[in-house]
Amino acid sequence: MILRAGTTGTRSANPPAGAVITDHDSAVNAAIALASAFAAGASARDAGRVLPVDEIERLSASGLLAITVPREFGGPGLGPVTLSRVIAILAAADPSIAQIPQSHFTFLEALRRNGSTQLQEWVFGRVLAGGRLANAQNERTGKTVTDDSTTVSDTPDGLRLNGIKYYCTGAYFAHILAVRAVVADGTGPQRKVLVYLPADTPGVEIADDWDGFGQRTTSSGTVTFTDVAVEEAALLDFSGLLSEPSTYGARAQLVHAAIDVGIARGALGAAAEVVAVARPWFESGLDRAVDDPYLIAQAGELELTVRAAESLLETAAYRISEAADPAGIAEASLATAAAKVAAGRAARDAAADLFDFGGTRSAAGKANWSRFWRDARTHTLHDPERWKVHHLGRWALGGQPPPSHTSL
Numbered sequence: 001m002i003l004r005a006g007t008t009g010t011r012s013a014n015p016p017a018g019a020v021i022t023d024h025d026s027a028v029n030a031a032i033a034l035a036s037a038f039a040a041g042a043s044a045r046d047a048g049r050v051l052p053v054d055e056i057e058r059l060s061a062s063g064l065l066a067i068t069v070p071r072e073f074g075g076p077g078l079g080p081v082t083l084s085r086v087i088a089i090l091a092a093a094d095p096s097i098a099q100i101p102q103s104h105f106t107f108l109e110a111l112r113r114n115g116s117t118q119l120q121e122w123v124f125g126r127v128l129a130g131g132r133l134a135n136a137q138n139e140r141t142g143k144t145v146t147d148d149s150t151t152v153s154d155t156p157d158g159l160r161l162n163g164i165k166y167y168c169t170g171a172y173f174a175h176i177l178a179v180r181a182v183v184a185d186g187t188g189p190q191r192k193v194l195v196y197l198p199a200d201t202p203g204v205e206i207a208d209d210w211d212g213f214g215q216r217t218t219s220s221g222t223v224t225f226t227d228v229a230v231e232e233a234a235l236l237d238f239s240g241l242l243s244e245p246s247t248y249g250a251r252a253q254l255v256h257a258a259i260d261v262g263i264a265r266g267a268l269g270a271a272a273e274v275v276a277v278a279r280p281w282f283e284s285g286l287d288r289a290v291d292d293p294y295l296i297a298q299a300g301e302l303e304l305t306v307r308a309a310e311s312l313l314e315t316a317a318y319r320i321s322e323a324a325d326p327a328g329i330a331e332a333s334l335a336t337a338a339a340k341v342a343a344g345r346a347a348r349d350a351a352a353d354l355f356d357f358g359g360t361r362s363a364a365g366k367a368n369w370s371r372f373w374r375d376a377r378t379h380t381l382h383d384p385e386r387w388k389v390h391h392l393g394r395w396a397l398g399g400q401p402p403p404s405h406t407s408l
Helices: 024-048 053-060 080-093 095-099 102-114 118-129 249-274 293-322 326-358 368-377 385-398
Strands: 002-004 133-136 151-155 157-167 175-183 191-198 204-207 223-230 235-237
Touching: 024 053, 024 080, 024 095, 024 368, 053 191, 080 095, 080 157, 080 249, 080 293, 095 249, 095 293, 095 368, 102 118, 102 133, 102 175, 102 191, 102 235, 102 249, 157 175, 175 223, 249 293, 249 326, 249 368, 326 368, 326 385
Parallel strands: 133 175, 151 175
Antiparallel strands: 002 204, 133 157, 151 157, 157 223, 175 191, 191 235, 204 223
16 A cells, blocks of 8 residues: 555544643553553454554544643653553553554654754644654665665755655654655765654655564555655754763663563463463363463463563663763663563563463464564564663673663
8 A cells, every 4th residue: 555645545634633631640541441442453453454543543532642742832741651651551452553653752752852942833733633753764775774865955946855764663644754864965974864744745655565474553664755845944953862872762762662561461461361261281180271280380470571571661761751960861771771671572472472371272373362472573673682681781790881872
């Protein structure tokens, strides 16, 4: 499916007006209510690769996508503790839905930190009205994921944006795209920017071509920009955003960790469902598989693993909230790295062990219990855990603070 500039497909051109959420408890309660509804159709959407269009509209209307909008711009200004809890709740119900707004919140944070007042007023106002952001960041031609060839060029007709971006999670649903690009002005070293661009701008082509075996309905497809007119006021200095140590990267990673925590909790919840209809092993002499002492022990170990990841996620959120100096920023990054690694391991373990509780019948395609493992395995590929462990080890042995970038 291709969504071209000037059309809206099944996506709403005008976002629904968001409900008003004022505090942590109201945000969590709203997430719980949505999660119950989202979980009911999660398996069918995954099996048929049906995009959660209606569900994302409901997410917008709930007001949850505006919870981090600063108070001075009319939002509740809720922080990492609330955000991570909300995302984990949604991910336990449907990990694809939880991942769709990851970049939405990340680039709202970039805007809060480094956007002009004019740009902030436009984007934050749009979000308060139910608008959605999505990323257009990664490319495939550079040496690493940090290399960009997408350019903003000064032409006789004004600034023009050209390039191709991949893995643009949620772009199909977005009203605004946050596009990472370099400014090609020939005056010196290339300057990296974020371009906040209406998704229906002429020259923008959004393709829903994501074909991963997990996170199947995130619409993490390809976006092409062909001579797209942009305004100087829409540019945010991305290089400046990372010029000094900050919790920007930790906040982005916190949401990813919350998604993995949610997958782990969702998989463990599914274990209770599959074991309830499983047959006991004949050697046990039991009438119900749920009474098998070995399965009980395995479930206990998984509960311990998932609770540990949940606790580390909460700790990381508090460390980010409290960070006020270089030492605090370093601790926030380390705490988030620990949470991300623990969450990824918990998600993969719980999703893989799920089959032990149901036996052979749990592998049936119709049951679709594989979706938890496929989601866990796909999402935890986002950035390598080995490098987070590396930075934790360097801190443990030498007290070396971690670097400051978008993945830590």
